[in-house]
Amino acid sequence: MSTGAGLKDRLHYNETFNCVQCGYCLPVCPTYETMESEVHSPRGRINLVKMLAEDKIKAEDLREPIEKCLGCRACETACPTSVQYGKILEGAKEVLEFAEQKSKAQKISESLIFDQMFPSKRWMNTIGNLSWFYQKSGLQKMAQRTGITHLAPLHMGKFESVLPDLPSPAERKKRVQVYKASGTRKITVGFITGCVMDAIFYETNRNTIDLLTKAGADVFIPVSQTCCGALHAHAGKIADAKDLAKRNIEAFEKEEADYIVNNAGGCGATLLEYGELFKGDSDWESRAQALSNKVRDISQVLSELDGLSFTKEVNGTITFQPSCHMINVQKVKDEPLSLLKQVTSKGYREMKDKERCCGSAGIYNIVNYEDSMEILDIKMKNVKDTNASIIVTSNPGCLLQMKLGIQREGLEKSVRAVHLVDLLVEAGAVSK
Amino acid sequence: MDLLMKEIRSMIPSEQILTSLADRYSYSYDASFGTYLPEVVIQVKNKEEISALLKLANTFNIPVYPRGQGTSLSGGPLPVKGGMVLDMSQWNGDLKIYPDDLVAVVSPGVLTSNINQDAEKFGLMYPPDPSSAHVSTIGGNLAENSGGPRGLKYGVTKDYVIGLEVVTPEGEIIKTGGKTIKNVTGYDLTKLIVGSEGTLGIITEATLKLVPKPPASRTMMAVFDDLVQSGTAISKILTSGILPAKMEIMDQSSIIAVENYQPLGLPIEAEAILLIELDGHPLAIEEEMKKIEEIFADFESVKVKIAENMDEAQSYWRARKLVSPAIVKIKPTKVSEDATVPRSKIPDMFQKLKEIREKYDVHLVVFGHAGDGNLHPNIICDKRDTEEMIRVEKAVEEIFKAAVELGGTLSGEHGIGTLKAPFMEMELGAAGLDMMKRIKQIWDPNNILNPGKIFPEEGQKLVLRE
Numbered sequence: 001m002s003t004g005a006g007l008k009d010r011l012h013y014n015e016t017f018n019c020v021q022c023g024y025c026l027p028v029c030p031t032y033e034t035m036e037s038e039v040h041s042p043r044g045r046i047n048l049v050k051m052l053a054e055d056k057i058k059a060e061d062l063r064e065p066i067e068k069c070l071g072c073r074a075c076e077t078a079c080p081t082s083v084q085y086g087k088i089l090e091g092a093k094e095v096l097e098f099a100e101q102k103s104k105a106q107k108i109s110e111s112l113i114f115d116q117m118f119p120s121k122r123w124m125n126t127i128g129n130l131s132w133f134y135q136k137s138g139l140q141k142m143a144q145r146t147g148i149t150h151l152a153p154l155h156m157g158k159f160e161s162v163l164p165d166l167p168s169p170a171e172r173k174k175r176v177q178v179y180k181a182s183g184t185r186k187i188t189v190g191f192i193t194g195c196v197m198d199a200i201f202y203e204t205n206r207n208t209i210d211l212l213t214k215a216g217a218d219v220f221i222p223v224s225q226t227c228c229g230a231l232h233a234h235a236g237k238i239a240d241a242k243d244l245a246k247r248n249i250e251a252f253e254k255e256e257a258d259y260i261v262n263n264a265g266g267c268g269a270t271l272l273e274y275g276e277l278f279k280g281d282s283d284w285e286s287r288a289q290a291l292s293n294k295v296r297d298i299s300q301v302l303s304e305l306d307g308l309s310f311t312k313e314v315n316g317t318i319t320f321q322p323s324c325h326m327i328n329v330q331k332v333k334d335e336p337l338s339l340l341k342q343v344t345s346k347g348y349r350e351m352k353d354k355e356r357c358c359g360s361a362g363i364y365n366i367v368n369y370e371d372s373m374e375i376l377d378i379k380m381k382n383v384k385d386t387n388a389s390i391i392v393t394s395n396p397g398c399l400l401q402m403k404l405g406i407q408r409e410g411l412e413k414s415v416r417a418v419h420l421v422d423l424l425v426e427a428g429a430v431s432k
Numbered sequence: 433m434d435l436l437m438k439e440i441r442s443m444i445p446s447e448q449i450l451t452s453l454a455d456r457y458s459y460s461y462d463a464s465f466g467t468y469l470p471e472v473v474i475q476v477k478n479k480e481e482i483s484a485l486l487k488l489a490n491t492f493n494i495p496v497y498p499r500g501q502g503t504s505l506s507g508g509p510l511p512v513k514g515g516m517v518l519d520m521s522q523w524n525g526d527l528k529i530y531p532d533d534l535v536a537v538v539s540p541g542v543l544t545s546n547i548n549q550d551a552e553k554f555g556l557m558y559p560p561d562p563s564s565a566h567v568s569t570i571g572g573n574l575a576e577n578s579g580g581p582r583g584l585k586y587g588v589t590k591d592y593v594i595g596l597e598v599v600t601p602e603g604e605i606i607k608t609g610g611k612t613i614k615n616v617t618g619y620d621l622t623k624l625i626v627g628s629e630g631t632l633g634i635i636t637e638a639t640l641k642l643v644p645k646p647p648a649s650r651t652m653m654a655v656f657d658d659l660v661q662s663g664t665a666i667s668k669i670l671t672s673g674i675l676p677a678k679m680e681i682m683d684q685s686s687i688i689a690v691e692n693y694q695p696l697g698l699p700i701e702a703e704a705i706l707l708i709e710l711d712g713h714p715l716a717i718e719e720e721m722k723k724i725e726e727i728f729a730d731f732e733s734v735k736v737k738i739a740e741n742m743d744e745a746q747s748y749w750r751a752r753k754l755v756s757p758a759i760v761k762i763k764p765t766k767v768s769e770d771a772t773v774p775r776s777k778i779p780d781m782f783q784k785l786k787e788i789r790e791k792y793d794v795h796l797v798v799f800g801h802a803g804d805g806n807l808h809p810n811i812i813c814d815k816r817d818t819e820e821m822i823r824v825e826k827a828v829e830e831i832f833k834a835a836v837e838l839g840g841t842l843s844g845e846h847g848i849g850t851l852k853a854p855f856m857e858m859e860l861g862a863a864g865l866d867m868m869k870r871i872k873q874i875w876d877p878n879n880i881l882n883p884g885k886i887f888p889e890e891g892q893k894l895v896l897r898e
Contacts, residue, residue: 017764017816021463023503023567027543036522037450037475038458038502051457061454080753081760 012091013053018083019046025075030357031068034374039065042075042085049092059099066092068371070364071234072324072357086329087276090233097236162403167202179209179219183431186216186305190257192248192271194264195227197396207425208263208298214431215307222251230270234362245274249287259296263421265323265395266362268330271295297326298421299335299394312428314345319388321379321402323395324357336394336420343427349386360401373408380405383415391417433471436492440474443484448475459517462502462509464851465896470497470511475519479597479605479636482518486634487603489516489880496880498630500541500572503564505768506849508576508629512884518634520571529554529642535594535611536640540571547640557645559586562845574635577627579845581678584803586643588845590626595639598625601632601876611639629847630882632875646711649677650721651745654706654728655699655735659683662704663779665734666802668727669708670775674720678709679803683782686755686799693758696751706802707748755799762795765815767824767896771835772806772844784834785809792827806844821897829894833858853888
């Protein structure tokens with residue numbers, strides 16, 4: 001590979017100079033905590049990116065440190081000099097992706113996942129529908145009983161056992177494009193359904209629409225929207241991520257929305273950074289930025305509208321696991337908690353280091369299963385210390401991971417994990 | 433090297449030995465300047481390993497560099513001559529508080545802020561509070577004799593160490609001091625080793641003195657339109673019988689930088705802001721606050737605000753904390769110095785710094801611990817700009833000269849390391865420096881432990897370029 005100015009640019013070499021190597025990122029980095037060496041810290045990774053740009057190391061020397069990064073970006077929140085770690089990480093991933101000699105089979109399977117599945121509503125629906133069939137037909141029970149799930153590649157078996165119940169294909173088809181506010185309309189919002197979210201957590205999406213309309217929002221859901229591109233960008237496939245972003249920008253430009261709402265921390269963060277993704281692109285930067293400016297987490301919009309009251313007591317004590325991208329990128333911190341405090345329950349108990357990554361991190365828990373579980377084990381210890389019986393999350397990945405954590409600890413009988421949106425509905429949300 | 437590696441592998445578990453290029457580059461830096469590639473990094477976890485490694489290093493004549501979490505600002509842990517880096521940061525399991533003796537016993541990799549946190553559970557406090565306390569290890573703090581804002585009232589790290597366990601450069605394990613507050617047996621090797629920057633031994637356990645935690649604290653902010661007046665005010669407060677826990681200063685450049693970075697409503701026309709924290713009994717604090725207000729009343733045009741509650745106090749300190757991120761928005765490289773002068777000389781030092789800023793046309797910002805004379809002149813620059821960096825090097829040299837001429841010192845809390853070694857003779861004189869060198873020669877005849885630090889090599893100059 002060439003080592004000229006092109007590589008330095010792609011590695012965001014200039015940004016690495018903003019790191020003054022103070023080390024303030026070390027205590028907040030989950031992989032530094034579990035892997036115990038500087039190469040697995042943000043400061044170490046930034047330095048190695050710089051070393052690659054200066055041709056002092058080879059791309060292969062950088063691969064493991066970068067692939068083991070969760071991308072939780074807690075380091076950005078801790079950084080006293082505002083280093084754009086996310087940008088450096090994605091640049092490094094792009095360069096590594098380019099440098100890798102891939103087998104034909106690998107290329108085909110990646111193309112299937114990234115080019116076919118994630119951007120495609122049809123594929124996502126199919127996955128959702130197949131999963132529904134798998135659950136309802138008894139196949140799931142049989143698979144679990146026979147232990148055949150353990151043979152699935154990449155520990156997929158462990159994940160399939162924590163999937164929620166899914167709606168039938170007929171139900172999926174019922175969704176329309178516009179939902180009117182009940183009562184007075186205060187604002188109009190576009191809803192980004194997300195791909196995994198919509199496939200697996202369809203019910204949560206339905207609840208999101210329900211809460212928004214009850215709180216006084218008209219909700220529109222453009223059919224032409226697609227995957228936000230987070231998984232592509234995190235895998236170093238920047239060009240693909242940009243293609244998807246363009247499709248979303250066009251889809252949401254069609255309607256006048258006050259906000260574009262998401263209920264998945266990771267998607268929200270990616271949408272919020274569309275402006276940055278197209279920086280310097282005269283055709284797209286301002287359009288992308290316009291979308292980014294409107295992006296809000298569901299908890300922000302519900303807090304601002306203040307249009308809900310909660311009529312039923314939730315049976316249990318609550319603890320909250322915010323998603324990293326919601327906290328560290330979207331910087332949404334107080335709103336979910338203030339909503340949770342409006343809900344009647346047996347109390348809220350804050351867990352130690354709640355803002356630390358749970359190890360889910362997109363598809364990290366699938367490709368780096370063992371490392372992810374080490375991080376999850378620390379999280380579960382903190383969960384157990386609270387004695388809470390409900391873990392509330394704000395992202396589909398975290399939700400699945402917490403369910404897996406509950407299962408690993410054998411806590412299925414006493415603890416459950418639930419998306420914030422679903423909890424609010426369970427708490428009997430009605431228009432004020 | 434092959435034979436040495438074979439020996440190392442026979443005595444240290446393989447997962448503690450790091451040899452890949454990525455690993456070696458990851459322990460090649462700290463928070464100062466320069467990259468030096470070690471041959472091997474070993475994550476040591478007990479004194480026997482360290483003892484064996486040092487004996488081996490003496491046999492093979494290989495330098496050994498102990499390292500905490502690499503937050504040092506003076507180059508203390510840099511492996512300037514290659515060899516072995518001993519990463520002590522993962523040896524962080526032992527932190528025991530003995531409340532009845534008012535001491536803590538800790539392993540070297542424990543984070544400094546954790547000691548204070550655990551002490552607080554017993555109503556006690558570990559006072560040294562370097563700004564990096566939540567990242568830096570106690571071993572590193574001991575080696576560098578770190579300070580912090582509370583240094584004004586409580587002193588620095590060395591004032592809280594009463595006993596050490598140390599592996600000598602030749603691999604022997606010794607104990608110095610003990611667990612008692614009073615101890616006058618023989619030479620005070622404890623104080624000699626603390627602040628010796630890892631050149632005389634590797635600390636494997638420390639016994640630290642704790643003090644009762646003050647029951648209350650309050651913060652005030654004073655705004656000056658004359659820098660020299662702020663210096664006079666500092667002296668007046670300190671001679672009035674009041675000893676604040678912290679007294680921090682921000683100059684106009686710092687104020688403007690912070691306000692540009694994040695508008696907090698700071699007075700950008702002011703020449704200086706003084707932040708004062710008092711701690712102690714609530715009634716005493718109230719009295720002392722009144723007295724300080726009276727002192728300020730003698731100064732024309734000084735505006736004083738007392739924080740009503742903890743939130744307001746925190747918002748004042750936030751301004752001080754934002755100085756670092758704010759100033760690197762101007763340019764990315766930060767040359768952070770800690771030249772310290774007698775307290776009465778603070779106004780003179782400010783004047784000197786103003787002249788240096790103009791003479792070398794550098795972006796110089798001053799903030800720091802005004803109450804103890806420990807200033808942080810920071811030069812904001814870009815290390816890719818060679819011409820600028822040469823000017824910065826000259827400016828830094830002159831800052832040190834000014835401090836020493838005013839009766840001050842090269843370092844109040846960062847240590848000497850590689851960066852200030854060239855100026856040691858200026859402060860200590862030839863004979864003074866020679867006495868220190870002789871101590872090093874006796875302790876470490878083969879010059880194994882952390883060579884290249886504190887003592888300048890023939891003709892060594894300050895270099896801030898890669």
